[in-house]
Amino acid sequence: MSHPAYGELRPVTALASVLLAENPSPMTLEGTNTWVLRAPGAQECVVVDPGEDDEEHLARVAAHGPVALVLLTHRHHDHAGGARRFAELTGAPVRALDPSLVLGSEALGDGDVVAAAGVELRVVGTPGHTSDSLSFLLDGPGDATAVLTGDTILGRGTTVIAHPDGALGPYLGSLRRLAELPEGTTVLPGHGPDLPDAPATAATYLAHREQRLDQVRAALGRLGPDATAQQVVEVVYADVDRTLWPAAEWSVRAQLEYLRAER
Template structure:
């Protein structure tokens, strides 16, 4: 597949730029933000989340100078489908937490620091959206650093939990980890850049806790053994049909969380 459009390269922070992939949709918002990261004085870069298998998009990423490394934040196809082809175009290894999405590179290790293209990148395991979700912390990117958050934090709206692979317990712990990074710039895989990681993680946690209250109330009305579909009808009554499945997965994750705590 080749895209007819040619999105411009957009500056997202001192060390990063991105090209918007041509894959808009209910889950991907405007499309996947494929990031190109490098120190300004080097003709070398790191690419994060190549996005879909769109030849035009991948060639634009490959044609911006030497690519030394490709990283992916998690397994979903809107982040990984183009990885193997970008590896072919550039020769750069692809690294991910899940070995199945590595091409010529080793799996990522939580807490490791990667030094490439004049930039230091710290790998943070942040499961919840998926079990293999990671974020990439750039401590030297501006006054407060930046974090590429994949789908763990979006630039607009909230993240769905891909249950049973993603769980709410893991996600809340990941929010705690990210909040500790303070005012770092948020570089999400979908949607606009946000100014403060601490502020958005706090808002995300508040949203999740409010949803838990709504689900408890629905269970009080429907019975403790209510189905995911019935709870979704009660809690997400106005949800668009295009994201109904995502709502059901998030409800399933929250039911699992509540029932686990009550049994514990």
């Protein structure tokens, strides 16, 4: 069954609309959210995460241009795989924490402010899911704010710590940082639906991670301190669909590294 939002630009806030890529999977939920940002009345737009190298999706996004700027939340192919081709289609510059993702792109850093298409975004370094993960804080009309979180916070479920590139310690720090955003900040995630309150969601994520750490500690108590990540997954994630166990193993590796460093 086709998702009703595929191929449609859906307005979410006064400044942000989303175009859902048709790449659903257990890891991407319904697909990757490509965000199109522009001020009311602006001709140009800013595109965040053009998605995979899917010519049909990239052409759909480009049709909502002209595109002034492309931003990447992180290096994973479902977000950045089509960035080079999208830059060719639109002529727009690409910016990311890691400029090697697209030849000739310009690096972004925590605290940078970028402005284009009548919108202004502040870069928030949120490593953990990957080492290069960024979020973008978007000020809207009045007191309205939103944050584009990539895979740091999802619209449904929780994210994977992509060990060894990702790491749990930095991820917990990133969640604490997002928990300090103004109450009512809208979450514009890389996958899944938008959420109404970033601080509340970040607090829920933190509680979940602490619960998982307690479960891993308990599993190590049963299995021994040298238990493998796979053995821990079989205990802690016994109630989770086994198709997700390989991804869970990445997170468990990150949890084991965190706990062993803690000891």
